[in-house]
Amino acid sequence: MTHEDFQGVRPIQSALLSDTAGAAIEHGFFTRKGGVSEGLYSGLNVGLGSKDAPAAIQENRSRVAAWFGRDVGDLATLYQIHSADVVTVDAANKSERPQADGQVTSTPGIVLGVLTADCGPVLFADREARVIGAAHAGWKGALDGVLEATIEAMIALGARRERIAASLGPSISQASYEVGPEFVARFVAVDPEWSRFFEPSEKTGHSMFDLPALTVERLRAAGVQAENIxxxxxxxxxxxFSYRRATHRKEDDYGRQISAIMIREH
Incomplete structure (x- = not known):
């Protein structure tokens, strides 16, 4: 597919997905560049839950869909609630925006998208089975099992675990993610070995959390190929866009970027 350049809309590509999904599947981790939003939302803000101008959000979403060669009605996104819930999408329900944090499909031409602003966007693909998935994996979703649930939903559509490739897109790094002791305790209570994802911070009693490392490890433990952008x-x-950066600046809102994937039609 030859992509049109919509005022600089050029997503980041995953080497793993490009190698393993190839021509059958199209994907991109979109940045904030190339959109029409202004102010705090400057750029390609696609967050329907933000206070940005609705017309700007819709135009930005249209540009994302158009990058895939589709209409905005083919862009399926979720009302994300930091859960482990996953939905299966087809032509009949692609516009419903259900409350969930993962979605899968085997229907060509549907663009699965997840929105993030520090949480981890994970795109999945089994090229041979032509099954894809997308998950929003913040700390709570990653802890509660949204990654594994997305993989299981793909398998239910015919994917095979050993063929699934998963790529973690732009998210907050350990160097920028300080957490309190109660946060660390929540993870260590699940698995004491997860203490390795935390390092002491400069603030007494606090730690720096490596969410990307936890995410990739859980993906690999689930039996799929995985990489971190x-x-x-x-x-x-x-x-x-970054929720935590906006919070530290005491800004009253923030934009959301999108990561998306689609099965190409034959």
């Missing part, structure tokens, strides 16, 4: 949303303001 390794781009920090907090540190790279030019390219990414």
């Amino acid at each position: 390794d781009r920090c949303t907090y540190a790279d303001e030019e390219n990414f």
Whole structure:
């Protein structure tokens, strides 16, 4: 597919998905560049839950869909609730925006998208089975099993675990993610060995959390191929929105970027 350049809409590509999904599947981790939003939302803000101008959000979503060669009605996104819930999408329900944090499909031409602003967007593909998935994996979703649930939903559509490739897109890095002792205790209570994802911070009693490392390890433990794009949303303001950065600045809202994947039609 030859993509049109919509005022600089050029998503980041995953080497793993490009190699293993190839021509059958199209994907992209979109940055904030190339959109029409202004102010706090400057760029490609696609967050329907933000206070940005609705017309700007819709135009940005249209540009994302158009990058895939589709109409905005083919862009399926979720009302994300930091859960482990996963839905299966087809032509009949692609516009419903259900409350969930993962979605899968075997229907060509549907663009599965997840929105993030520090949480981990994970795109999945089994090229041979032509089954794809997308998950929003913040700390709670990653802890509660949204990654594994997305994989199981793909398998239910005919994917095979050993063929699934998963790529973690831009998210907050350990260097920018300070957490309190109660946060660490929640993870260590699940698995004491997960203490390795935390390092002491400069603030007494606090730690720096490596959410990307936990995410990739859980994906690999689930039996799929996995990689980390390794781009920090907090540190790279030019390219990414960040909830935590906005909070530290006491801004009253923030934009959301999108990561999306689609099965090409034959």
